[in-house]
Amino acid sequence: MNRQAMKEAFIQQFGGSSESIRCFYAPGRVNLIGEHTDYNGGYVFPAALTFGTTMLIRPRSDREIRLASGNFELQGTIDLDRAEYVKEEEWINYPKGILVHLQKNGYTFGGYDVYYYGNIPNGAGLSSSASLQLVTAFGFMSMEGHPIDRVELALVAQRSENEFLGVKCGIMDQFTVAMGKRDHALLLKCNTLDYEPVPFDSRGYKLVIGNTNKRRGLVDSEYNMRRSQCEQAAQELRAKHPGLQLLGELDLDQFEDSQSCIKEETVRKRAQHVIEENDRVLKSVEALKKNDLPEFGRLMTASHDSLRDLYEVTCRELDVMVEEALQVDGVLGSRMTGAGFGGCTVSLVREDAVDAFIRQVGTAYQDKTGLQADFYVASIGDGVSELADCYIN
Numbered sequence: 001m002n003r004q005a006m007k008e009a010f011i012q013q014f015g016g017s018s019e020s021i022r023c024f025y026a027p028g029r030v031n032l033i034g035e036h037t038d039y040n041g042g043y044v045f046p047a048a049l050t051f052g053t054t055m056l057i058r059p060r061s062d063r064e065i066r067l068a069s070g071n072f073e074l075q076g077t078i079d080l081d082r083a084e085y086v087k088e089e090e091w092i093n094y095p096k097g098i099l100v101h102l103q104k105n106g107y108t109f110g111g112y113d114v115y116y117y118g119n120i121p122n123g124a125g126l127s128s129s130a131s132l133q134l135v136t137a138f139g140f141m142s143m144e145g146h147p148i149d150r151v152e153l154a155l156v157a158q159r160s161e162n163e164f165l166g167v168k169c170g171i172m173d174q175f176t177v178a179m180g181k182r183d184h185a186l187l188l189k190c191n192t193l194d195y196e197p198v199p200f201d202s203r204g205y206k207l208v209i210g211n212t213n214k215r216r217g218l219v220d221s222e223y224n225m226r227r228s229q230c231e232q233a234a235q236e237l238r239a240k241h242p243g244l245q246l247l248g249e250l251d252l253d254q255f256e257d258s259q260s261c262i263k264e265e266t267v268r269k270r271a272q273h274v275i276e277e278n279d280r281v282l283k284s285v286e287a288l289k290k291n292d293l294p295e296f297g298r299l300m301t302a303s304h305d306s307l308r309d310l311y312e313v314t315c316r317e318l319d320v321m322v323e324e325a326l327q328v329d330g331v332l333g334s335r336m337t338g339a340g341f342g343g344c345t346v347s348l349v350r351e352d353a354v355d356a357f358i359r360q361v362g363t364a365y366q367d368k369t370g371l372q373a374d375f376y377v378a379s380i381g382d383g384v385s386e387l388a389d390c391y392i393n
């Protein structure tokens with residue numbers, strides 16, 4: 001749906017004229033390396049994409065907030081004085097949670113008509129939900145003329161996901177969608193929120209995202225379980241490291257010396273993944289700065305192996321797609337991206353091999369899984385913004 005079509009859909013939905021409609025946009029994200037490290041206070045290295053969620057918004061004269069979307073049949077209204085999570089309201093809970101948590105930070109809102117359209121595949125691990133959250137937060141704050149602190153908005157969105165929606169996610173997705181920078185990946189230390197945009201000049205190589213189109217089952221409960229296993233590991237490691245808050249504070253040597261404090265083998269494996277993955281992020285950024293893309297690719301693949309064997313968040317479809325990707329000439333590395341259990345892979349592919357990659361991986365993947373994959377050649381875009389050319393008349 002282009003912006004003209006969106007505007008027409010808006011008017012059809014809410015009536016009135018298009019004067020005073022404003023337009024906001026937030027991207028999705030792909031994580032290049034550093035998976036399941038964020039809620040452990042570790043490093044991540046994600047980038048914002050050039051596809052995302054667009055939001056048209058127009059003030060109303062009453063206090064009602066009316067929401068509709070070009071992606072979902074379901075429409076909704078939000079009463080800010082009595083807003084709570086309602087399972088049947090599906091996607092409406094995302095903007096609702098954002099407004100509830102912005103109110104908790106002291107911001108007030110009037111009534112609005114709002115229309116969304118997004119082109120991030122849902123449930124694919126490319127952060128369609130963080131995109132919806134951030135476009136809402138940024139758009140509503142801008143409409144009200146409230147001061148905008150992007151990091152605050154990211155934290156509000158994370159809190160909403162944790163408390164309003166019940167998923168104990170880390171800060172990576174919301175931070176990337178808020179702070180993304182064109183042609184740069186963000187090296188983010190998740191316990192301090194210190195970050196560095198690193199130019200992702202993948203000379204002659206492309207990031208290719210492969211969507212397994214495997215619906216992610218049980219992701220929320222498995223995700224929350226991984227998180228509590230990490231907390232348990234940190235708790236047991238305190239026997240040797242009394243001040244330890246989060247696993248991400250330990251380096252490889254410290255972990256090596258104290259891992260015997262962790263009683264259960266599964267919990268120890270989870271912790272080992274986190275400690276080693278953290279180290280891989282720093283090494284991969286170093287490799288990138290030296291323009292050593294083969295090393296960057298090797299680290300990506302090592303990350304996948306660890307997510308499969310130690311953290312156990314891949315699934316057959318993700319593993320098949322990565323294995324097939326690594327068979328293609330011109331591929332430097334490949335891994336799952338996001339929470340796992342389905343969703344997408346990301347591969348570093350020589351530019352002139354991209355077509356062959358899509359053909360070859362697509363065919364082999366379908367033969368082995370019976371599912372049809374989708375591929376997107378990724379470009380790295382900016383974080384959430386207002387689209388200035390979209391004051392629609």
Ligand code: GLA
Binds near residue numbers: 036039
């Ligand atoms: C999801 C969460 C993130 C992060 C990743 C795994 O995308 O929302 O906070 O934990 O999984 O790295």
